[in-house]
Amino acid sequence: MSPLDSLTDLLGPDHCLRREADVAPYAVDWRGVYRGQPVAVLRPGRTEEVAAALRRCADLGLAVVPAGGRTSLCGAVVPLAQGPASVVLSLERMNRIRDLDARDMSLVAEAGCVVQSVQKAAEEAGRLFPLSFGAQGSAMIGGVIGTNAGGIRTIRYGNVRDLVLGLEVVLPDGRVLDDLRRVRKDNSGYALRHLFIGAEGTLGVVTAASLKLFPALRRRETALVAIRDPDAALSLLNRCQESGADLVAFELIRSVCIDITLRHGSNVRKPMELTTEWVVLVEAASPHPATPVRESLEAALGEAIEAGEALDVVLCESEAQRENLWTIRETFPEASRHEAPGLPTDTAVPVSAVPEFLRRCGHLIATRYPRGKMVALGHMGDGNIHLSLQAPPGTPRPEWETYGAGFEERVGEIAVELGGSFSAEHGIGQSKLYGMAGLKSPVAVELMRAIKGVVDPEGRMNPGKVLPP
Numbered sequence: 001m002s003p004l005d006s007l008t009d010l011l012g013p014d015h016c017l018r019r020e021a022d023v024a025p026y027a028v029d030w031r032g033v034y035r036g037q038p039v040a041v042l043r044p045g046r047t048e049e050v051a052a053a054l055r056r057c058a059d060l061g062l063a064v065v066p067a068g069g070r071t072s073l074c075g076a077v078v079p080l081a082q083g084p085a086s087v088v089l090s091l092e093r094m095n096r097i098r099d100l101d102a103r104d105m106s107l108v109a110e111a112g113c114v115v116q117s118v119q120k121a122a123e124e125a126g127r128l129f130p131l132s133f134g135a136q137g138s139a140m141i142g143g144v145i146g147t148n149a150g151g152i153r154t155i156r157y158g159n160v161r162d163l164v165l166g167l168e169v170v171l172p173d174g175r176v177l178d179d180l181r182r183v184r185k186d187n188s189g190y191a192l193r194h195l196f197i198g199a200e201g202t203l204g205v206v207t208a209a210s211l212k213l214f215p216a217l218r219r220r221e222t223a224l225v226a227i228r229d230p231d232a233a234l235s236l237l238n239r240c241q242e243s244g245a246d247l248v249a250f251e252l253i254r255s256v257c258i259d260i261t262l263r264h265g266s267n268v269r270k271p272m273e274l275t276t277e278w279v280v281l282v283e284a285a286s287p288h289p290a291t292p293v294r295e296s297l298e299a300a301l302g303e304a305i306e307a308g309e310a311l312d313v314v315l316c317e318s319e320a321q322r323e324n325l326w327t328i329r330e331t332f333p334e335a336s337r338h339e340a341p342g343l344p345t346d347t348a349v350p351v352s353a354v355p356e357f358l359r360r361c362g363h364l365i366a367t368r369y370p371r372g373k374m375v376a377l378g379h380m381g382d383g384n385i386h387l388s389l390q391a392p393p394g395t396p397r398p399e400w401e402t403y404g405a406g407f408e409e410r411v412g413e414i415a416v417e418l419g420g421s422f423s424a425e426h427g428i429g430q431s432k433l434y435g436m437a438g439l440k441s442p443v444a445v446e447l448m449r450a451i452k453g454v455v456d457p458e459g460r461m462n463p464g465k466v467l468p469p
């Protein structure tokens with residue numbers, strides 16, 4: 001009898017997957033870069049089952065990798081290739097909305113709820129769950145909490161940390177921390193929920209979350225703006241912020257990214273002649289249909305044209321036009337995978353430093369990596385630009401990784417030199433451990449290790465992630 005049989009007994013054979021073909025999808029990450037071999041995949045359906053599974057894993061000395069939609073871009077959700085025996089604990093069956101209170105503007109969702117289904121539940125109640133990003137059709141509430149996800153609306157609503165009112169968490173020894181409250185104020189000691197947000201499953205398993213909702217947006221205006229350069233984008237951002245239009249997104253896009261999406265994406269149309277190197281996708285919105293959102297946005301765009309910052313503008317006239325723009329933006333990561341291998345980064349700098357960040361990265365590429373093309377797009381309103389060194393089409397990935405050695409690290413250093421972070425919204429996982437070791441304050445890392453030692457003294461929760469060896 002295998003020790004794993006006791007996990008099968010606990011969850012049943014359908015929910016303790018051990019056959020190689022069943023386990024295989026959980027052994028590789030979304031980008032196909034990281035691989036690790038879990039000994040089993042556990043799929044508990046209730047909080048009590050998660051607790052029992054963690055107790056059993058403790059008895060068996062197994063490491064546990066919590067998994068949601070498995071869209072992590074930094075190797076956070078697969079076991080280490082050369083690590084301890086691990087199970088993947090998938091929350092996919094815990095997908096109920098436990099409660100929704102439109103007056104409180106809150107809902108309680110289990111960790112396996114897909115982000116899009118939470119958006120839909122909120123919408124049906126006349127409310128908005130504002131988290132929005134390309135992987136929202138797969139990413140799950142536990143996963144976005146694990147990574148403290150951001151996305152396109154962070155400029156208006158904050159990232160996941162700002163959206164969580166309370167959590168239910170199963171600790172590594174099986175105890176349940178029930179902090180699933182909906183109150184907006186609670187100063188009764190340390191705000192423990194924040195420890196688990198962005199912890200990438202290294203401290204416990206989130207089983208449910210109480211989340212903030214907002215009034216639904218009933219008036220929305222969207223524009224694509226050809227701009228002179230990133231400095232002009234910064235001026236435009238400030239003009240829009242001062243215009244009275246409530247900005248809900250402000251994305252800076254290098255035009256080459258649109259070309260790539262038009263080449264490889266389906267159901268997308270060219271939105272305008274791309275005559276400038278950079279464009280901005282801007283959206284303003286209001287819960288009240290009578291708010292003059294369009295007028296405010298038009299005024300800001302008009303000023304930018306007069307100042308020579310904006311050279312061309314497409315202000316959407318229909319929902320179809322708007323959807324086309326957002327599809328182009330959101331499907332770029334997938335389209336770029338078909339174009340050529342890239343070396344992606346995920347940094348943030350103070351918003352005012354974005355133009356200088358791009359200048360320095362452009363210089364880095366021109367002088368050290370001249371075979372590469374800079375593709376860049378991202379959340380300018382948060383200073384979070386996703387910049388990648390893209391290979392000439394047809395280059396094999398291993399060759400490109402060798403050529404681009406040190407690129408990600410240098411971009412991370414540039415961000416830190418400008419007062420920013422080497423990891424903005426995707427997390428650390430395995431791919432950014434270099435930054436925790438070299439770019440993060442040693443005192444901060446020391447404190448994190450101390451916390452990890454108290455909550456997970458045996459180091460069994462998602463080992464090898466977040467904290468450097």
Ligand SMILES: Cc1cc2nc3c(=O)[nH]c(=O)nc-3n(C[C@H](O)[C@H](O)[C@H](O)COP(=O)(O)OP(=O)(O)OC[C@H]3O[C@@H](n4cnc5c(N)ncnc54)[C@H](O)[C@@H]3O)c2cc1C
Nearest residue numbers: 068069070071072076133134140142143144146150201206
């Ligand atoms: C096309 C595409 C676009 C993307 N765009 C964005 C973007 O704009 N903004 C952004 O922030 N991210 C983006 N991402 C990255 C990714 O979608 C996010 O990091 C997301 O939060 C991951 O959610 P998930 O459910 O897939 O988590 P997973 O990948 O399953 O897990 C992520 C981490 O959380 C941990 N975890 C998962 N579930 C739990 C749980 N229940 N309890 C504790 N820990 C848990 C895992 O162990 C892992 O460390 C994008 C990814 C793709 C593929």
